[in-house]
Amino acid sequence: MKTIRFILNGDVVEVAVREDTMLIDVLRENLGLTGVKEGCGIGECGACTVLVDGKNINSCLYPAVEVDGKTVITIEGMQNDGDFGLIQKAFWENGAVQCGFCTPGMIMSTEAFYRENKDREDVTEEEIKRALAGNLCRCTGYIQIIDAVKSLWKK
Amino acid sequence: MNFRYFKPGSVGEAIYLKKEYKNSKYVAGGTDIFVLIKKKAIKPDALISLRNLNEIKGIEENEKFVFIGAGTTLRELEQSEVVRKYFPALYDALINMASVQIRNVGTIGGNIVNASPGADTASPLLIYDAKVVIIMDDFKERELPLDEFFKGPKQVFLAEEEIVKGFLLKKPVKNSGSAYYKFMKRNAMDLANAGVAMNIKIGDDDIIEDIKVGLTTVAPTPIRATGTEEFLIHKKFSEEILEQAGNIAKKECSPIDDIRGKEWHKREIIKAYIKRVGMIAYKRAKLI
Numbered sequence: 001m002k003t004i005r006f007i008l009n010g011d012v013v014e015v016a017v018r019e020d021t022m023l024i025d026v027l028r029e030n031l032g033l034t035g036v037k038e039g040c041g042i043g044e045c046g047a048c049t050v051l052v053d054g055k056n057i058n059s060c061l062y063p064a065v066e067v068d069g070k071t072v073i074t075i076e077g078m079q080n081d082g083d084f085g086l087i088q089k090a091f092w093e094n095g096a097v098q099c100g101f102c103t104p105g106m107i108m109s110t111e112a113f114y115r116e117n118k119d120r121e122d123v124t125e126e127e128i129k130r131a132l133a134g135n136l137c138r139c140t141g142y143i144q145i146i147d148a149v150k151s152l153w154k155k
Numbered sequence: 156m157n158f159r160y161f162k163p164g165s166v167g168e169a170i171y172l173k174k175e176y177k178n179s180k181y182v183a184g185g186t187d188i189f190v191l192i193k194k195k196a197i198k199p200d201a202l203i204s205l206r207n208l209n210e211i212k213g214i215e216e217n218e219k220f221v222f223i224g225a226g227t228t229l230r231e232l233e234q235s236e237v238v239r240k241y242f243p244a245l246y247d248a249l250i251n252m253a254s255v256q257i258r259n260v261g262t263i264g265g266n267i268v269n270a271s272p273g274a275d276t277a278s279p280l281l282i283y284d285a286k287v288v289i290i291m292d293d294f295k296e297r298e299l300p301l302d303e304f305f306k307g308p309k310q311v312f313l314a315e316e317e318i319v320k321g322f323l324l325k326k327p328v329k330n331s332g333s334a335y336y337k338f339m340k341r342n343a344m345d346l347a348n349a350g351v352a353m354n355i356k357i358g359d360d361d362i363i364e365d366i367k368v369g370l371t372t373v374a375p376t377p378i379r380a381t382g383t384e385e386f387l388i389h390k391k392f393s394e395e396i397l398e399q400a401g402n403i404a405k406k407e408c409s410p411i412d413d414i415r416g417k418e419w420h421k422r423e424i425i426k427a428y429i430k431r432v433g434m435i436a437y438k439r440a441k442l443i
């Protein structure tokens with residue numbers, strides 16, 4: 001076991017983990033953040049996406065011990081005082097959520113993309129598709145999701 | 156899964172740990188290794204992380220060469236001005252690889268050492284005459300051309316304890332242009348069925364003064380299409396000549412039927428892409 005310390009959704013946490021555990025398991029099992037979803041477990045679907053030091057990564061392929069000293073944000077950290085945050089609201093307003101399984105990962109990839117590009121006038125649909133290529137959705141057909149992301153630049 | 160995980164802070168410490176643990180593996184981004192472990196294809200007792208080795212990260216340039224550290228992430232490369240400016244074929248490959256999530260952690264060193272015949276950064280590196288810089292277990296360095304580094308499918312000439320430090324690439328000469336294009340079943344997040352990289356130097360009267368062609372997923376390893384290169388050199392550039400070159404490339408590669416596609420289809424893709432990639436490389440050569 002190894003004790004790791006990191007900032008999780010704004011708070012410092014300290015947790016003892018097995019060296020061979022992936023971040024997703026520590027987030028879900030040890031820390032109770034079940035908003036982080038596991039779909040494929042091998043980097044294909046993006047349901048497990050979280051931000052580590054501002055970058056979106058697949059937590060199913062990321063060893064927990066590697067976040068020691070880093071900053072992690074999950075879907076639970078995206079709310080705004082108990083209400084939806086900006087991106088959550090955009091997804092809600094555009095009907096981009098059906099079963100909701102892909103949504104936490106979609107929102108985390110959107111957050112990473114938004115942080116990088118929010119000061120620009122606009123972004124293209126092509127850029128949005130590339131930014132979300134690692135997040136699969138079996139329900140929506142993606143159109144509403146792309147609309148939701150586009151709407152972030154229209155406000 | 157049942158392994159120890161070490162995070163050495165220096166190359167020396169990493170090599171020491173590698174020697175200590177017989178059934179161990181180096182891991183960089185882990186986007187190949189963890190998939191293999193999860194699929195139970197490999198069962199290492201220990202993983203030695205290369206993520207904290209600053210010696211193998213980053214991009215440096217001098218007048219003639221650019222050095223790309225093996226531990227540089229695919230995403231860092233894609234966002235690098237140096238890559239965009241000097242190595243457009245590598246840039247073409249990077250932006251169509253995997254997903255942002257994978258590129259944020261996966262490294263160029265991992266892509267090359269993993270040595271899949273479909274490794275997307277391989278044929279771009281081949282056409283820039285990349286040399287692999289390797290740190291040996293006595294900390295001395297050795298260098299060898301990338302095409303001599305590949306041994307077979309998923310095999311490279313690298314001893315257990317050796318660490319790839321990075322890749323040395325020649326900066327492009329005047330009037331040269333390069334490009335990479337891969338055929339995928341989906342438009343994203345897919346390995347290539349077949350891919351072509353080309354680096355071309357155009358002289359007076361549109362004569363091809365230098366030419367390098369790299370092929371992906373159509374041989375046991377990423378390869379240089381030397382027959383195609385010999386055919387094209389010193390010829391006058393045209394669409395027709397690319398068409399003829401495509402017929403040679405299609406014959407000199409050795410694809411197999413697999414889940415990604417049929418042999419004949421991959422040969423046809425190679426033929427079509429020699430022309431497509433050649434046209435893009437030519438246009439880029441004319442722009443510089």
Ligand SMILES: Cc1cc2nc3c(=O)[nH]c(=O)nc-3n(C[C@H](O)[C@H](O)[C@H](O)COP(=O)(O)OP(=O)(O)OC[C@H]3O[C@@H](n4cnc5c(N)ncnc54)[C@H](O)[C@@H]3O)c2cc1C
Binds near residue numbers: 186251257
């Ligand atoms: C969903 C998904 C999609 C993918 N899509 C693509 C794609 O489109 N194109 C593509 O080419 N690949 C793709 N890959 C494969 C993978 O992401 C890349 O090959 C990546 O570049 C591997 O880098 P890494 O740092 O994660 O490697 P790791 O898994 O850390 O390492 C791979 C191998 O290299 C060795 N190694 C790594 N660095 C060094 C070093 N410096 N010295 C010595 N040995 C070293 C390791 O021991 C291991 O054997 C995909 C993978 C996934 C999971």
Ligand code: FES
Binds near residue numbers: 040042043047048058
């Ligand atoms: S669960 Fe991590 S990518 Fe699918």
Ligand code: FES
Binds near residue numbers: 102
């Ligand atoms: S809403 Fe169901 S998977 Fe996307």
